[in-house]
Amino acid sequence: MYIHTLRALPSTLATLLVITMTSSAQSAPKNDNKTPLIGGQPVVTLTRLKTGDGSKPEFLSAEVLPGRGMNLFQITAYVPGKGEIPLLHSPSIEEAASILGGPDDPYGTKSFSFGGAFLVPFANRIIGPLSNDGKTVSFEWQGHPFTLDANWKGKKPEAVPHAIHGLILASKTDDVKQTAAGDTKTVSGVIHNGNFSEPWFSKTDVSISVSLSGNAVIATVEAKNVGDKPEPVGIAWHPYFNLPSGDRKQARLHVAGDQRAEVNNYDDVFPTGKLLPSQGTPYDFTAKGGKALGDLFLDDNWTNLKKDSDGNSYSEIIDPAAKYGIRIVALSRHVNTVQVYSPLDKQFIALEPQFNYNDPFGKEWGNSDTGMVTLLPGQSVTWKVKLELFIP
Numbered sequence: 001m002y003i004h005t006l007r008a009l010p011s012t013l014a015t016l017l018v019i020t021m022t023s024s025a026q027s028a029p030k031n032d033n034k035t036p037l038i039g040g041q042p043v044v045t046l047t048r049l050k051t052g053d054g055s056k057p058e059f060l061s062a063e064v065l066p067g068r069g070m071n072l073f074q075i076t077a078y079v080p081g082k083g084e085i086p087l088l089h090s091p092s093i094e095e096a097a098s099i100l101g102g103p104d105d106p107y108g109t110k111s112f113s114f115g116g117a118f119l120v121p122f123a124n125r126i127i128g129p130l131s132n133d134g135k136t137v138s139f140e141w142q143g144h145p146f147t148l149d150a151n152w153k154g155k156k157p158e159a160v161p162h163a164i165h166g167l168i169l170a171s172k173t174d175d176v177k178q179t180a181a182g183d184t185k186t187v188s189g190v191i192h193n194g195n196f197s198e199p200w201f202s203k204t205d206v207s208i209s210v211s212l213s214g215n216a217v218i219a220t221v222e223a224k225n226v227g228d229k230p231e232p233v234g235i236a237w238h239p240y241f242n243l244p245s246g247d248r249k250q251a252r253l254h255v256a257g258d259q260r261a262e263v264n265n266y267d268d269v270f271p272t273g274k275l276l277p278s279q280g281t282p283y284d285f286t287a288k289g290g291k292a293l294g295d296l297f298l299d300d301n302w303t304n305l306k307k308d309s310d311g312n313s314y315s316e317i318i319d320p321a322a323k324y325g326i327r328i329v330a331l332s333r334h335v336n337t338v339q340v341y342s343p344l345d346k347q348f349i350a351l352e353p354q355f356n357y358n359d360p361f362g363k364e365w366g367n368s369d370t371g372m373v374t375l376l377p378g379q380s381v382t383w384k385v386k387l388e389l390f391i392p
Helices: 014-021 093-099 109-113
Strands: 044-047 060-064 071-079 084-085 116-119 136-139 144-149 176-182 184-193 206-210 217-225 231-233 236-242 252-255 257-263 269-279 298-305 313-319 326-331 337-342 350-356 372-376 380-390
Touching: 044 176, 044 184, 044 206, 060 206, 060 380, 071 217, 071 380, 109 116, 116 217, 206 269, 217 231, 217 372, 252 337, 252 350, 257 337, 269 298, 313 350, 326 350, 372 380
Parallel strands: none
Antiparallel strands: 044 060, 060 071, 071 084, 071 116, 116 236, 136 144, 176 184, 184 206, 206 217, 217 380, 231 372, 236 350, 252 313, 257 269, 257 298, 298 337, 313 326, 326 380, 337 350
């Protein structure tokens, strides 16, 4: 299996934060009786006032959960004809506090059931031989055996347990800071390896920032190997985007990938190792302006993404009935795949820009490059995505 190897990179995120903090006010999140706590840490809300004349959409707020791996829990925006609306499918903060971290959520997996969870050091599923009690799954990377908790399985009785969506879903975040520069407000923090739910191949620091301005919401995740061994790293985001009209059938999707990973079924969602051409099939969403979802259920992964000269790619969700569109721009050349989940009975589209394929260590991929990035000690890699609003 071929895996990327990086030279040591300068910390773009750290540089950005230094510039921001030296030119603007800096503060820690409020921790008073009025600030909700989730995962033992205060919820952080970035806000700004609408400044336009009402003819164009603009972002107004971003809500982040440092106690749950910096989950970008909610984003609101002003949309002409709709007023201020929530862009992400999430419960209230009070409901989320009662859902997350309970006795039925030992791994924090409920954090990826709403909002926008960040997934590190792998996205999607890891499949392999199970222990006799079915509680752990084993796999190999570069000849090194490894074991993770099997923290997920499908709903059917024959579903196979496996590991899913990384190790920071329930992580606490250190050094949480808020900064402001002009119209842009930012919250940032660091998740140290000790806050991972399980050990990984080496020690890792994960720096996450979310910036809000009228024109964009930018999320940045930097993973740095601070240990003494090589490690594979995949990074992703798991946001559920609302459809403001409530009419899923006419909602349009654009994904700039013309290959789709075949899966065994939509309960396990295990890849077979085959990449199928999507052009000319119901799963072709490459056209500019997208294609209506209609009655097509989706829990699929697209790859072979079309990228510009800078290595950026983009996807779009368009709700013509609401005169609403959101563009998801992947500002990292390592974003190789886009996972889309959109069940028929829900009014959302979960669109996940990610480094790695589903089951990136699986033998079904042979020697294919599955998108995991190899970090040697001292090396880092950055995932970055920008959201933009538009009127279709």
